[in-house]
Amino acid sequence: MQKLTEPRFYIxxxxxxxxxxxxxxxxxxxxxxxxxxxxxxYGTCLTFKFNEITSKYEPLMIHSFEDYNICGSIYQDTDTVKFVRDNLAEIKSGIIITCLPCQVGVIRHILNQHNIKSFIISFCCSGQMKVQGTWCYYKFLGIKKKSVVNLQYRGNGWPSGIQITLKNGTIIKRKNWSYPWNLIHQSLLFRPKRCLSCSFKTVSICDVSLADPWLKEYETDTIGNTLVIVNSIQGAMVIENMMYNNNISCVTSDEETYIRSQKGTIESKKENKNRLRYNKMISVLASSPTYMFIVTIHPLLMKLHNRLMSKISLYLQ
Known part of the structure; x- marks a missing residue:
């Protein structure tokens, strides 16, 4: 990948x-x-589709955009690195991959080792969640996992929210960052261990990084805009061609706007290195079947966990 001298910013x-x-x-x-x-x-792309049998999203290699699943963000930890490594034979004429910032370097290395050209898209990540966090969400809403036929965490408007489709045709819609989804996120009990110590906000070794523009000037937006960071010469050429051909509409932005839009995530990542003892405690609790059984019985018990952990966090700092 040939990097730009300085990244370019757009919205x-x-x-x-x-x-x-x-x-x-x-x-x-x-x-x-x-x-x-x-x-x-490029002849290949990585997409994700919801499997109603396992009740989780699973990666899939496709060779036509018609097979691409537009499903919005996926708040479910997936071992994309292993999937790419195990399915190199399916890649034809290069691959487009969207992955977590922490996965970009390893995936790029694997593809380069096999002389496979790639276009890698990443995003500003506030931390992933194990699929068990989603199943806990079902439980708190009184939904049986086997009754879910489709799930979207985001999409269909902005900032949107979780949309759950049941076998009987019922569609349950909950606003972005609403109760009890926020409780589950804040508990940190379903975070992969690597996320608890992560300092990645985004990475410059992907071609393009994307982020939500959480900015005052976009508060009234109901359809959506994307904050774009272009890191590579290849990425810059593609974005410029797409603007010229009217595939996308963008205005120039800057790093200061990006920092404002992701202030919460950036500050949280900075604090991770100061929360080592606290994060270790979270990992110990999350690995206890008894503790996890108790706090997932009812949202009020998870709320109690969050309050206790908040006080302990202040003590351990």
Whole structure:
């Protein structure tokens, strides 16, 4: 990957209203994938589809954009590195991958080792969640896992929220960062261990990074925009061509705007190194079947856990 001397910043959205609406925020990522596949620049893409039998999202290699699943953000930890390593034979004419910041370097290395060209899209990550966190959410809502046929964490408007489709046709919609989803996130009990010590906000070794524009000027937006950070020469050429061809509509932005939009995540990541004892305690509690059974009986018990941990965190600092 040939890096730019300095990253370039934009805020924009897909011109396609369908892509913009269905995506998490603005649809730039999906528009990028569509452009790269339909112009023949890349022949393979990684997508994710919900498996109603296992009740979780699973990765899939596709070779046509028509097979791409526009599903918004996925708050479910997936071993994308292992999946790519195990399915190298399925890659034809290069691959487009969207992955976590912590996965970019390893995936890029694997693909380079096998002389496979790649376009890697990443994003500003506030921390992942094990799929068991989603199953706990079902439980708190009184939903049986076996009754869920589809799940979307984001998409269909901005900032949107969780949408759960049941076998009887009922669609349950909950606002972004609402109760009890926020309780589960704040508990940290379903965080992978690596997330508790993570300092990655985004990474410069991906071609393009994406983020939600959590900014006052976009508070009234209901369809979505994307904050874009372009890191590579390849990424810059693609973004410029897409703007020229009216695939996306973007305005120039800057690093200060990016920092403002991701202030909460950036500050939280900075604090991770100061919370080593606290995070170790969280890991111990999360590995206890008895403790996890108790705090997941009812949202009020998880709320109690959060309050106690908040006080302990202050003591341990």
């Amino acid at each position: 924009g959205h897909a011109v396609s209203e369908n892509i913009r609406y269905k995506s998490s925020s603005g649809g730039i990522g999906t528009a990028l994938i569509k452009y790269l596949m339909q112009t023949g620049k």
